[in-house]
Amino acid sequence: xxxxxxxxxxxxxxxxxxxxxxxxxxxxxxxxxxxxxxxxxxxxxxxxxxxxxxxxxxxxxxxxxxxxxxxxxxxxxxxxxxxxxxxxxxxxxxxxxxxxxxxxxxxxxxxxxxxxxxxxxxxxxxxxxxxxxxxxxxxxxxxxx
Amino acid sequence: xxxxxxxxxxxxxxxxxxxxxxxxxxxxxxxxxxxxxxxxxxxxxxxxxxxxxxxxxxxxxxxxxxxxxxxxxxxxxxxxxxxxxxxxxxxxxxxxxxxxxxxxxxxxxxxxxxxxxxxxxxxxxxxxxxxxxxxxxxxxxxxxx
DNA sequence: CATATTTAAGAGTATTTAATCTTAATTAAG
DNA sequence: CTTAATTAAGATTAAATACTCTTAAATATG
Numbered sequence: 001x002x003x004x005x006x007x008x009x010x011x012x013x014x015x016x017x018x019x020x021x022x023x024x025x026x027x028x029x030x031x032x033x034x035x036x037x038x039x040x041x042x043x044x045x046x047x048x049x050x051x052x053x054x055x056x057x058x059x060x061x062x063x064x065x066x067x068x069x070x071x072x073x074x075x076x077x078x079x080x081x082x083x084x085x086x087x088x089x090x091x092x093x094x095x096x097x098x099x100x101x102x103x104x105x106x107x108x109x110x111x112x113x114x115x116x117x118x119x120x121x122x123x124x125x126x127x128x129x130x131x132x133x134x135x136x137x138x139x140x141x142x143x144x145x
Numbered sequence: 146x147x148x149x150x151x152x153x154x155x156x157x158x159x160x161x162x163x164x165x166x167x168x169x170x171x172x173x174x175x176x177x178x179x180x181x182x183x184x185x186x187x188x189x190x191x192x193x194x195x196x197x198x199x200x201x202x203x204x205x206x207x208x209x210x211x212x213x214x215x216x217x218x219x220x221x222x223x224x225x226x227x228x229x230x231x232x233x234x235x236x237x238x239x240x241x242x243x244x245x246x247x248x249x250x251x252x253x254x255x256x257x258x259x260x261x262x263x264x265x266x267x268x269x270x271x272x273x274x275x276x277x278x279x280x281x282x283x284x285x286x287x288x289x290x
Numbered sequence: 291c292a293t294a295t296t297t298a299a300g301a302g303t304a305t306t307t308a309a310t311c312t313t314a315a316t317t318a319a320g
Numbered sequence: 321c322t323t324a325a326t327t328a329a330g331a332t333t334a335a336a337t338a339c340t341c342t343t344a345a346a347t348a349t350g
Contacts, residue, residue, distance in 0.1 A: 001262065002237055003146055006338060009242035016253060043341055049298065060345030063295045078254075090146055094320070097154035101289045108161060108286045109223075109275045112268050116261060117146065123257050132253045139251045145245045151308060174326070188309055194328065207317025208325040 003085060008085040010039050010049040015056075015081060019133035023080045025090035027059075027066030037144055047085070054084045055126055091117045151270030154185050156192040160201075161227060161288055164218045164278035172204075183290055192230070199229040218275035227269060235260045248273040 006013070032047060033072040048067055053059045056076060059067045069076060069125050082092055094101035094110070101107040135141045149157070159178050167173070175193060179186040193212055196202045203215045214221060228235055239246035239255070246252040280286045 001148055001231075001238055003148060003240055004242070006241060006242075008242075013243075027296095031296080040339065043338075045297070046299095046339090052297090059244050059297060060347085061220075061295085061297045061345070064348065065296045065346080067297085086146075093146055093148075095148055095154075095211070096157050097149070097151075098158075098287070098290060101287075105290055106286045108270075108280050108288065110286065114274075116265060118262060119264070120146070127254075127257075135253050141241070141251045141255065143247075143253065145250055172326095176326080183344045185309060186313075190327070191309090191329090197327090204327060205317085206315070206325085208320065210316080210326045213325085 004086060006043075006049055006081065007050075010044060011051065011085045012045070012081060013143060014039060014044050014047065015035055015051070015129065016132055016136060018067065018069065020136035020143065022133075023066070023068075025064055025066075027064065029066040032066075036076050038046045038088060050125070051081075051084055056084055068127070072135055074128050077125055078127040078129070078132070079121060079124035091121050133144045149231060151188075151194055152195075153227065155189060156196065156230045157226060158182055159189050159192065160196070161277055161281060161289060163192070163212065163214065163282035164274045165288065166224060168211070168213075170209055170211075172209065172213050174211040177211075185192075195289065196226075196229055201226060201229055207263060214274070218278055219273050221274045222276070223272040223277070224269035225268055226274070236266050 001092055012072065014033050014037060017037055017133055018028055021036075026094055030045050032042055033039075034044045048057055048059070052059045052067065057067045058070045059065070068087070070071075094107055094114040098107045101109075101110055107113075114120075159175075159182060162178050162182055163173055176279065178188055178245050179189045180184075193202055193204070197204045200215055201221060202212045204210070204212045239252055240258040241252055241254065242254045243250075246255055246268075248255075279286055
């Protein structure tokens with residue numbers, strides 16, 4: 001199941017790198033992130049520009065510039081990132097694509113699909129970037145490969 | 146969340162129409178299905194050709210020809226259809242796209258994502274086309290709009 | 291102030307997915 | 321046997337997504 005676009009996948013991985021390996025300086029360069037994760041520098045730059053516009057990152061140009069979280073990692077929830085990367089309507093889609101599917105006009109799998117989406121929304125709303133960063137740092141989990 | 150491609154969405158809707166409104170004759174024409182659901186005849190034809198190759202449908206050419214389920218609707222599970230339309234590896238994908246993500250090398254959201262996929266697999270494995278057809282026929286749910 | 295480093299912006303290209311079109315093959319019915 | 325109805329097959333086109341490239345703007349440092 002391809003639940004995220006490449007923008008979503010790469011953006012999330014790149015953000016998690018920033019959270020897991022916070023720089024000594026105020027800013028971490030996009031180049032370091034893209035190099036470390038083996039992602040296209042230009043593509044990550046484009047994605048991060050969007051996250052900056054949406055208030056999840058702040059950026060600074062020039063030498064020793066880069067990007068940084070706009071808020072403490074504890075206050076940024078996974079759901080914020082996913083909605084920023086995939087669209088605010090991410091959890092509003094009918095599985096079989098019926099535009100008016102909803103309580104009033106449910107599709108054949110509406111109730112079940114709503115359960116799945118609710119489970120995801122709940123988990124993503126409770127998961128902070130700080131928590132994920134900590135999991136990565138303690139080597140419980142991985143960000144590349 | 147876009148969990149299915151257009152092929153998956155249209156294919157499933159078209160199949161469900163067949164199940165919900167079984168023809169008097171042995172075969173139902175693709176033209177009727179695509180007309181009724183407002184889908185492209187040619188696109189549905191192409192999708193159905195795949196489902197025929199994969200043994201979910203049988204087809205018959207010529208006047209009063211069309212397509213029909215290869216097995217009783219009770220014996221075709223939603224999961225079979227989704228795997229046929231989206232690929233056998235549909236439930237094997239890492240949320241953030243890491244190729245080697247798994248128990249040995251989990252990504253930061255591996256465990257949760259596995260739960261979601263397991264829930265879906267379980268439900269889709271227990272849901273027959275017959276059940277969905279019945280829901281549609283009794284007007285509990287809808288297939289267009 | 292000159293230079294190097296970094297992100298910003300957007301144009302450009304490539305790939306994948308979606309949809310359409312054309313022609314062939316099959317078959318029923320007059 | 322001719323015609324019409326239907327799916328099969330694959331070529332073609334369109335659109336969306338995924339990247340890549342170029343140039344500009346900002347800024348630190350010598």
